[in-house]
Amino acid sequence: MADKGTSQESIIWANWPAPDHVKACVSTRYGGFSDVPYQSLNMGDHVGDDPSCVVKNRAKFLHLAGLKTVGQWLNQVHGIHVVDARDDGKVREGDAVMTDQPNLPCVVMTADCLPVFFTDQAGSKVAVAHAGWRGLVSGVLEETISAMALEPASLMAWMGPAISRHYFEVGPEVRREFIEHDLAADAAFQPDYMSRGKYFADLYALAKMRLNHAGVDAVYGGNYCTWDDNRFFSYRKEGTTGRMASMIWINK
Template sequence: MTDASSSLSSLIWADWPAPDHVKACVSTRIGGFSPAPYDSFNMGDHVGDSPANVVKNRARFLHLCRLKRVGQWLTQVHGTQVVEAKDDGKVREGDAVYSHEANLPCVVMTADCLPVLFTDEQGSVVAAAHAGWRGLASGVLEKTVATMGVAPSSVLAWMGPAIGRHQFEVGGEVRREFVEHHPATDQAFQPDYQSRGKYYADLYELARIRLGLIGVHQVFGGGFCTWKDERFYSFRREGTTGRMASMIWIKK
């Protein structure tokens, strides 16, 4: 455990014009209890780390955010299921979660996939979505916005740390999955000229395009790369590794 564990410096706070009572942040790999290769602030209970370490790491994360409620954690399956946050301590299956309730955080975990946090201009609802390429292609962001129950034009989105466009190589079938249904997404793919049939995909740009198509234009963040920045866990870089948590809540 590092000295940063007792400081908010182990967290990254969303830089966006959300209402003051909406709080949003993402953990890094700094400041927890887990040994290598999960060192040290691992939030994932499904990656091989000790369950006791994960419990302590999650408790520290909530403590740093001055939250007393556990919030809604998910078993993520790269789908589009959006669940409502409950204060019963149960982990629910889904890839997005929303809440209208104060001090009840919504949480998603990632280690290269894209976390997207949402609120509206009034801060009446918050949501968090886990978006790998499969979830993006299937419409997890669009479904999350629809479930929030507010006008898309009033929605603000913040994109947390994900793998960068120069590191995320995918096959041609991934590009086709997007472009056949949404031709505008072609601009988010760059051919890998050294590997025939492969492309570099920009998750941030894919999210911006897909959100824009449904009327969400207030999109922020997107300046990270989990593969290059060793503050973050990266599945593609390390294989066996931990998970960051991206969390949003209404503070009252």
């Protein structure tokens, strides 16, 4: 199957003041091998795409990032478990992954949920978390911070592409769960006046609140929308679709 797109379209690099040896990036939907409705750089092997296309897409993404190892991929379950990455090619169950080992990429997949990248000022450890609303309210970001075993004040975070508050409609039970944890979370919910009782939720604002409360003040990103930006897959918009990969590693 032909390659669809150019390498320049396939990767977005994190824009944050991380040390130079810490590399973090997100794939787009362009430049891969998959056909409709997964066109074309789909990273998800659980969404119904041709497995051989997914293998080639992942290999291309790793190659464009300058990596020769497969890295740690996850079977994500909207939980809070943090996996300690290993270089053995095995897929492990969890929703965040971390390492202090060089050249061992940590990967999560998203298509509206929020990927949150972490490192410290020295770049001694890196992590990335898959934070949909369930993971956020359950504490996946706090669990990732705890697993890194560093002073939260020494950490920085970058929020990658996610669905924006203009399109992320949720029920009142979602708002209630966040407010039960923190009354200030109410500011991240706007009533949907066209649909009685529902709200538009700001994932970026909710994540930043949780990060700040956990002691991480250096938070960057949060200016994408997977629904509105055609570079990205959006499960809410498309239903059957592909997944982006968010990847971080220590480049030494």
